[in-house]
Amino acid sequence: MESDAIVVGAGPGGSATAAHLARRGLHVTLLEKATFPRDKICGDGLTPRAVKQLIRLGVDVSEGAGWKHTRALRIHGGRIAPFEMPWPQLADFPDFGMVCRRSVLDQRLAEHAAAQGVRLVTGANVSAPVIDERTDRIIGVRTGDGRVFSAPVVVACDGVSSRLATRMGIHRREDRPMGVAVRAYFRSPLSDDDCLSSWLELWDGRPHESALLPGYGWAFPEGDGTVNVGLGMLDSS
Numbered sequence: 001m002e003s004d005a006i007v008v009g010a011g012p013g014g015s016a017t018a019a020h021l022a023r024r025g026l027h028v029t030l031l032e033k034a035t036f037p038r039d040k041i042c043g044d045g046l047t048p049r050a051v052k053q054l055i056r057l058g059v060d061v062s063e064g065a066g067w068k069h070t071r072a073l074r075i076h077g078g079r080i081a082p083f084e085m086p087w088p089q090l091a092d093f094p095d096f097g098m099v100c101r102r103s104v105l106d107q108r109l110a111e112h113a114a115a116q117g118v119r120l121v122t123g124a125n126v127s128a129p130v131i132d133e134r135t136d137r138i139i140g141v142r143t144g145d146g147r148v149f150s151a152p153v154v155v156a157c158d159g160v161s162s163r164l165a166t167r168m169g170i171h172r173r174e175d176r177p178m179g180v181a182v183r184a185y186f187r188s189p190l191s192d193d194d195c196l197s198s199w200l201e202l203w204d205g206r207p208h209e210s211a212l213l214p215g216y217g218w219a220f221p222e223g224d225g226t227v228n229v230g231l232g233m234l235d236s237s
């Protein structure tokens, strides 16, 4: 099956790429191994910078369209009381953030791409690139169930462990730090909070009496009765 461009992976990166290309008149095939809705470990927090990208894609980001808006970032840390940093009022950015579960956000973005004319194929697990032997360039991809998709341009948006990039000889930089995180949803009255909350100090025991770990915690209100709570550690030393 021939297109102008193939995008592998319908996360936010892939769906946005595919939608932008289709809005400029290209025939785009977007291949996703999962079927929607699918979950993804994430904090679900969208900063104004991310909201701006949704607006650029033509997504209706109003609360009326079902989006949970946030007004500020509440910071806990140090020996002072928590304080709020409102999202800034800037000409080029919206002055609000949002929170949206990835099971909802990623499906919305994939469906938005399809509405722009993208051919979305779910359940398509890309297993290998198709290489032109004369030029040694990628000219398509093969899926695990034997289908072949062809295009002069292939964009790998298959996530952090990108199998496609690896198969093209691009490997993770070992000198870059690796992070680990845990996340869970809790039912909480804080679900309707209009702030993202971040704890910038992560102690491995009693605060100020134990070791300070390199990481931070978050609690992001989903507006549906639940809060996304997690902590991540990143050792960049």
Ligand SMILES: Cc1cc2nc3c(=O)[nH]c(=O)nc-3n(C[C@H](O)[C@H](O)[C@H](O)COP(=O)(O)OP(=O)(O)OC[C@H]3O[C@@H](n4cnc5c(N)ncnc54)[C@H](O)[C@@H]3O)c2cc1C
Binding pocket: 008, 009, 010, 011, 012, 013, 014, 031, 032, 033, 034, 040, 041, 042, 043, 044, 045, 046, 047, 050, 124, 125, 126, 127, 157, 158, 159, 160, 163, 164, 181, 182, 183, 230, 232
């Ligand atoms: C713990 C944690 C918390 C985070 N919290 C936030 C946050 O609060 N706010 C924020 O903005 N970012 C957050 N992030 C970062 C965010 O998750 C990533 O930046 C984002 O998911 C990257 O999007 P992507 O489209 O590049 O890749 P992904 O979202 O990983 O999407 C890749 C897609 O490719 C598909 N795929 C993979 N392999 C194949 C294949 N072989 N064939 C076909 N399809 C394939 C996958 O199924 C998936 O749908 C967090 C990340 C982590 C780990």
